[in-house]
Amino acid sequence: MYQALYRSFRPETFHDILGQEHIVRILTNQINGNSTSHAYLFCGTRGTGKTSTARILAKGVNCLATQGERPCGSCENCRNITNGTFMDVIEIDAASNNGVENIRELRESVKYPPVSGRCKVYIIDEVHMLSTGAFNALLKTLEEPPENVMFILATTEVQKLPATILSRCLRLDFHRVPEKQLSEGMREICNSLGIEITDGALGLIASNADGSVRDGLSLLEQCIAGGEESVKRQDVLTVLGSSGEETFLEITDCVIHHNVSEALLLLNRILEDGKEVRQFMKDWISHYRCLLLTKYIKNPEDMLNMSMENVERIRSQSQALDLFTIDQSIITLSKALNDARWSTQPRILLELSIVKLASGEFFHQNENGHNVFNETKAKAVEPAQNSIPTKSVQERTIPEKLTQEKPLQEQERPSQDKPVIHSNINCDLSKLWQSMFTDPNVVKGSFHLLKRGTSLREVSENGFVVEVSNELLKKCAMENAEQLEALMERHIGKRLRMECVLSTQIESKAEDQVDKLANAIGKRFGLSIDIK
Ligand SMILES: [Zn+2]
Structure with a gap:
């Protein structure tokens, strides 16, 4: 029967456990000194060996x-426990047995002495899933444990456990397994399976496993599922649905040179090739990490896990970027990745990140020497404060007083020159629009992207209408709405609300109007008029 790798290579003795030396040391000492505890609590992220260690302890x-050792x-007992046929080791999955009844049953069975072993061991996995009643029932047993009974509770979410339970267990924290150990462990497995695997492939699997042996092994398994006898870095990339270093060097080059359109087109090609958006974000963050490391480490080859040629290219790209840009790029992408977890359209978040990275929104400083990034943050919380849903951008109303305006106003009123006020708003619209971009008070960032592909369509008592040629510019315009409204106020002397429309919408609006007109004329003359 087929068995998953992580099952067939489950550690059987303390020797086999990867990366938890601190725990192995404690447990071997206790077993050798016959001083094991009645209750253990194993905490740590998934796939770090909690259940395996529990069985080995049993x-x-x-x-x-x-x-x-x-x-x-x-021995017979060891073998029976490995095979799951040992009567005195009882594994309970709290996720599916979380009621008081289940724990009462457990309390009943605890009373009976071990059948064939020295000690009855209860392993309760995902113990944080127990109900409050079940916890209370369990607590009673933990308070007065019978002789020859051991409880091993395992959890990934220790913060969900009641303090009363915590205080009665010996808590052991499992660490994420370091990449190096993971690679070595997997290399041994590959050797035993007669599979050749390159360092690059191993390193890539290990770094994607994020400290989880189980995740690492299932990734390795996918790579060899087709019966391959050798695994290369490219094979792992294919399985991961991620892109090679090449892609990230290229797209990063695009954003360094503020080439938004090139970057977006490149992204489009990559995604069309079947790459996954979130994986792409993750990998791009790793790329920036490489750039960061290369800034500080003289010989980063060991840490970067890539060919010498690519290391050289990373080095020159790293030199072209300042630390602040790298820092902010990582923050921007991490935020997008985080938001993408809850988004049904992660691609838009990635595209928006590209625009931000390429526009360098974060690396301008205002006059006080503060990073504009802080203001961007303020902008992000602003809609919530005014309880305006971000979705209905077009219906946005202008709040009476905007905190966002303050920095602008502070900057914009130097004593020497008063703002120009046009009393007549019927001036040349395109001139007026262009003057917005030469205004010395403009907080740059993504603002300058609006220079092209936008125009001022209408200014009236009710507000002003900005026409944009695509969705991306619309988003950008709405992001800069406060600033545009403030600038407009300084130019025409009146606070007006901005409306943003797509060029295509205008066309359809015009069509609507022609239709209406045709209808009206038709009614009058009793004709049916068809507009082509
Ligand atoms: Zn034995």
């Missing part, structure tokens, strides 16, 4: 070996 206290892994 073997350790039941092992029949009289000398040498315990568990031996070969």
